[in-house]
Amino acid sequence: MPVSVEPTTVEQGHDQSAGANAHTDAGARPPVEQAAATALRPHAENAFAAELTALAAQDDRPRPARWKLSPWAVATYLLGGTLPDGTVITPKYVGPRRIVEVAVTTLATDRALLLLGVPGTAKTWVSEHLAAAVSGDSTLLVQGTAGTPEEAIRYGWNYARLLAHGPSRDALVPSPVMRAMAEGMTARVEELTRIPADVQDTLITILSEKTLPIPELGEEVQAVRGFNLIATANDRDRGVNDLSSALRRRFNTVVLPLPESADAEVDIVSRRVDQIGRSLDLPAVPDGIAEIRRVVTVFRELRDGVTADGRTKLKSPSGTLSTAEAISVVTNGLALAAHFGDGVLRPGDVAAGILGAVVRDPAADRVIWQEYLEAVVRERDGWKDFYRACREVSA
Numbered sequence: 001m002p003v004s005v006e007p008t009t010v011e012q013g014h015d016q017s018a019g020a021n022a023h024t025d026a027g028a029r030p031p032v033e034q035a036a037a038t039a040l041r042p043h044a045e046n047a048f049a050a051e052l053t054a055l056a057a058q059d060d061r062p063r064p065a066r067w068k069l070s071p072w073a074v075a076t077y078l079l080g081g082t083l084p085d086g087t088v089i090t091p092k093y094v095g096p097r098r099i100v101e102v103a104v105t106t107l108a109t110d111r112a113l114l115l116l117g118v119p120g121t122a123k124t125w126v127s128e129h130l131a132a133a134v135s136g137d138s139t140l141l142v143q144g145t146a147g148t149p150e151e152a153i154r155y156g157w158n159y160a161r162l163l164a165h166g167p168s169r170d171a172l173v174p175s176p177v178m179r180a181m182a183e184g185m186t187a188r189v190e191e192l193t194r195i196p197a198d199v200q201d202t203l204i205t206i207l208s209e210k211t212l213p214i215p216e217l218g219e220e221v222q223a224v225r226g227f228n229l230i231a232t233a234n235d236r237d238r239g240v241n242d243l244s245s246a247l248r249r250r251f252n253t254v255v256l257p258l259p260e261s262a263d264a265e266v267d268i269v270s271r272r273v274d275q276i277g278r279s280l281d282l283p284a285v286p287d288g289i290a291e292i293r294r295v296v297t298v299f300r301e302l303r304d305g306v307t308a309d310g311r312t313k314l315k316s317p318s319g320t321l322s323t324a325e326a327i328s329v330v331t332n333g334l335a336l337a338a339h340f341g342d343g344v345l346r347p348g349d350v351a352a353g354i355l356g357a358v359v360r361d362p363a364a365d366r367v368i369w370q371e372y373l374e375a376v377v378r379e380r381d382g383w384k385d386f387y388r389a390c391r392e393v394s395a
């Protein structure tokens, strides 16, 4: 017998308007909105509530069952654009449009979506924004680890109630996946390949039969229309717990690439740093763009093993030097500039961060870094200050 699952907690994510007026009349706001407004990192559906509301209001295209927006509007939310009434939708994902279109379309079919890529290619970020735009709630999340048990994907029990009254609906604690099935929402599984293989396979019945049996109660939870699942997995972790081919067949795989050009990467880093900086109340640093470009150049050259002009071959260090790491190097630099400098991002503010990202293995990576410093950084026009700052922190 199909049963419905009651949400066990109040989810701030269900409230589309939360956070929309984040900076006004704090006293009048109900507690959930207040929490969203003061959260260190609000969920996507709260942080971008105004954009989502504007999109929903002007979206006259057909929406799949229980979707908050049409696939077209979801893609616009991710890629950015300007609506007919002039509302500007900021780009969340910077990359090939087709990738986003395929990802969104997959969610409207009966196949689940697997976002694959090297670290820091925005898999988690895209998954969160997709869930926020499609279901208005990005919080139905299972974090995959080597210790993730089956209960985290299926359901668990409230043992006090179980012992007092025996197995019953009241004693059952639904997983985020079960709730998504019952409510026709988007569930998310992070780092799928870190989950032990037998636990991963719990997803097979869910994804192919769209049902989750509860043998203890002789019941099942059948997924209602609108349910789908987004999983993320790291390329580098492949081989840790490979997906079984049975499970892989239930997914459409979308590979998120590294940014194709330095300009694209500078764009991503400056956008994200600006957003993060605002949430941390760091002063805006419009003059920081030259330093951001430098960080991105260093990261790309060392990652690619060749200088940007293609002339000098380099050794690549062991770290991933991902876009995500470039973002945190610049954010840290901004904080240094704000608190201990004159508010302008300077070479000295990013040098230590870069060194930390590049030199992961103290022996081999340090040699690679020194070679890069002497052969490339030292000789480059306009990089003298940066060279000096790097020498200072490397000493």
Ligand SMILES: Nc1ncnc2c1ncn2[C@@H]1O[C@H](COP(=O)(O)OP(=O)(O)OP(=O)(O)O)[C@@H](O)[C@H]1O
Binding pocket: 092, 093, 094, 095, 117, 118, 119, 120, 121, 122, 123, 124, 125, 126, 232, 233, 234, 259, 268, 272, 323, 324, 327
């Ligand atoms: N192409 C991109 N467009 C927009 N943001 C990006 C892009 N690439 C990276 N980022 C930014 O990088 C940061 C890290 O991304 P995220 O955590 O989603 O990476 P990930 O692929 O999940 O990495 P990991 O494999 O380590 O989990 C986010 O803040 C995201 O905004």
Ligand SMILES: [Mg+2]
Binding pocket: 123, 124, 125, 232
């Ligand atoms: Mg991730």
